[in-house]
Amino acid sequence: MTQEICLLLLKFTGIYFLAINLLYGVLMLLSWVEIKKYRRELKKPTNKDKIPAVSFIIPAFNEESLIVETIQTYLALPQEKKEIIVINDGSHDKTFKLLQTMFQLRRLEENSNIFQSITAADLRVLETPHMGKAQALNFGIENAKYDLICTMDADTIPTARGVEGCLRAFAQDSKLIAAGGVLHTLDSKNFLASFQSLEYLRTFLCERLGWSLLGSTTLISGAFCMVKKEAWKKVKGFRANSITEDLDFIVRLRKAYPGENHAFKILPITTCYTQVPKDRKHLMVQRMRWQMGLVDTLARNLDLCFHPGHGLFLLPCMLAG
Numbered sequence: 001m002t003q004e005i006c007l008l009l010l011k012f013t014g015i016y017f018l019a020i021n022l023l024y025g026v027l028m029l030l031s032w033v034e035i036k037k038y039r040r041e042l043k044k045p046t047n048k049d050k051i052p053a054v055s056f057i058i059p060a061f062n063e064e065s066l067i068v069e070t071i072q073t074y075l076a077l078p079q080e081k082k083e084i085i086v087i088n089d090g091s092h093d094k095t096f097k098l099l100q101t102m103f104q105l106r107r108l109e110e111n112s113n114i115f116q117s118i119t120a121a122d123l124r125v126l127e128t129p130h131m132g133k134a135q136a137l138n139f140g141i142e143n144a145k146y147d148l149i150c151t152m153d154a155d156t157i158p159t160a161r162g163v164e165g166c167l168r169a170f171a172q173d174s175k176l177i178a179a180g181g182v183l184h185t186l187d188s189k190n191f192l193a194s195f196q197s198l199e200y201l202r203t204f205l206c207e208r209l210g211w212s213l214l215g216s217t218t219l220i221s222g223a224f225c226m227v228k229k230e231a232w233k234k235v236k237g238f239r240a241n242s243i244t245e246d247l248d249f250i251v252r253l254r255k256a257y258p259g260e261n262h263a264f265k266i267l268p269i270t271t272c273y274t275q276v277p278k279d280r281k282h283l284m285v286q287r288m289r290w291q292m293g294l295v296d297t298l299a300r301n302l303d304l305c306f307h308p309g310h311g312l313f314l315l316p317c318m319l320a321g
Contacts, residue, residue: 030213031208051167052146052170053082054167055085055146055148055150057140060095064091071086096125105125115127137237138237138240149229151224156274180271185275218254224272243296244289244296
């Protein structure tokens with residue numbers, strides 16, 4: 001009996017590994033096709049006057065270690081039509097004091113919680129009690145003046161080429177609702193960081209680009225996600241009690257904008273560099289949150305599974321990727 005169980009487990013394991021490697025092989029091929037397609041599209045001329053303005057929305061909770069360098073990177077981006085909105089989400093470290101000192105913040109009005117930088121006209125800081133990332137994002141977007149939003153993490157450094165590539169994509173494709181790109185790790189000095197760097201490359205270059213070509217994008221990382229403000233309004237923003245607000249948000253957008261007349265894309269271009277957990281404890285907490293968020297989102301959206309109106313592979317790609 002024990003021998004039969006062992007043989008059954010070996011057969012199951014063999015079939016699983018064969019199936020998953022075949023799937024990844026197909027996705028790698030599709031990713032290569034997507035990269036070739038994108039390179040052809042880059043050669044098409046784009047009217048610079050049609051490049052949209054963008055509001056960068058950056059929630060910050062206890063981000064004193066990197067917040068100044070991050071904001072300086074945003075301000076250095078070559079795009080003229082942009083604004084940077086930082087939401088200080090009830091930080092109890094030196095986040096706000098550093099911003100106030102380095103960028104010379106002043107209140108726009110008496111008793112207002114909105115601060116304008118004297119030295120950088122593109123920068124505003126919103127001061128709020130701690131409300132969580134989802135609500136902080138909603139508050140920032142409510143105060144954004146442009147029709148295109150880019151949500152970012154406070155420990156994420158954008159690339160000028162990636163920002164320009166996403167803006168070009170929206171200028172060229174009126175069907176595009178939300179877009180992101182390839183994320184890289186900011187630090188690879190220890191084993192865990194190096195491992196995650198390889199993992200990010202595999203995830204984006206060998207999976208998500210392939211799913212994007214199939215029209216089955218379900219996750220655009222909140223570390224860098226460009227989305228139309230009207231779409232954010234349509235789904236009433238980020239859900240406050242979601243475990244993984246970025247996954248939940250994109251899936252709800254897919255339900256709100258079904259069919260081939262709307263597009264969600266991962267572009268084969270590096271959009272940003274982001275910090276990753278540097279020890280096993282924080283890595284475990286992050287991955288547990290991701291898995292809990294996946295289960296929660298799947299449970300809320302089982303009606304999308306193999307639904308032709310939303311892309312046949314929509315939820316299966318969530319499980320595989």
